[in-house]
Amino acid sequence: MKNDTPKGMTSFNDLPGVDPAVESLLGQVQRRQVEAHLPKIERSRKKKERERAEKRKPNRINLDLPQDLKRRLELLAKKEGVPISQLVAFLLYEPIFQLEKRTISLWGYKTASGCPKFECNLDLKRRAEEVSRKS
């Protein structure tokens, strides 16, 4: 049977149960190693893909949205026939301007955070209820 593992590298397929973070890091390294052993053409294609992704990075942001909001955004984007990221950007201009000019505030929505990186969390449930009541 052919051994697909790149030379000099231990496969981690038969590991006992491990922490998901450890598993994902090991997988990432293994993928890079596999890539290093691809034919030259394939390697350069992958490299270009990575460079293209790298160029888009400054425009990118990863957000955790409430499921309901995500679903509604997806539906709206589909209905309007526009990319979801452009729709989100379109919708954000006004509240961001208002927040910068202090015509709206986060006061009343802030709660203590369980994460040392942030001082507070925002009570999104309350926000959703208030918006649906107003409209």
Added chain:
Amino acid sequence: MHTTITILNQKGGVGKTTTAVTLASGLARIGYQVLLIDLDTQGNVADSLGLPHSDDLRRLLSPDLRCPLDQVITPSGFDRLDLIRSDKSTTALKQTLAGVTLREYILADVLASAAYDVILLDCAPSADLLHFAALVAADYLLIPTRLDKLAVNGVRDALQTLTALKRISRCQVAGILPTFYERVTLESHEQLIHLAQTFGRLVLPPIPQDTQCRVATRFGKTLWDYSPNAKALIGYEHGNRRVGGYLQVLERVKEWL
């Protein structure tokens, strides 16, 4: 009732103090009352937080002084985080304690009534008396290790010490923390696989190698304050997630409390 976590590896330079300071300050920031005790004669916990060294530990444990806990505790300057500092006098303390009976229980006894949620014990890189006392006082053992052969041997030694103290210690191995992880080097990868194969779920998310840790120490600040977006805190980018880093480790530690 507090939870005591000992941070220990007999190998030096594996990130014990950085781990102790970062986890202690992280836990304090999210609302836990934390006491961090430096058991190392080098007194690096104080350095890491921009404080002078002191013989707090000797005054607390020395049989002829035995100062009460509240008289040796120093506020760290951060909310909810207190310290018991150490310095060269800890060497003399160890010599003094060598003749004391039931010396392995000395830390457990003085900490029994401490009003904290979490107590973190930062051990010295040597198998000495305070090392044993820390294992007897602890509920959990966290073993940071560099991803190289010698440091991984240190993990084995730490586990052997714990086994030797089984009769008098209720301490459980909570995790093995790979530090100085470099995802671009094959050796880091191989050693991480080796750890994961041997210890499975005990292996915690690795801490990326990050110069910001050293810089933060130079300024006497915690990583949370000096560089909240440091790789060592937030881990590596992986698709649309982040993996590894103290932030993820803190989530695991919260499960033990």
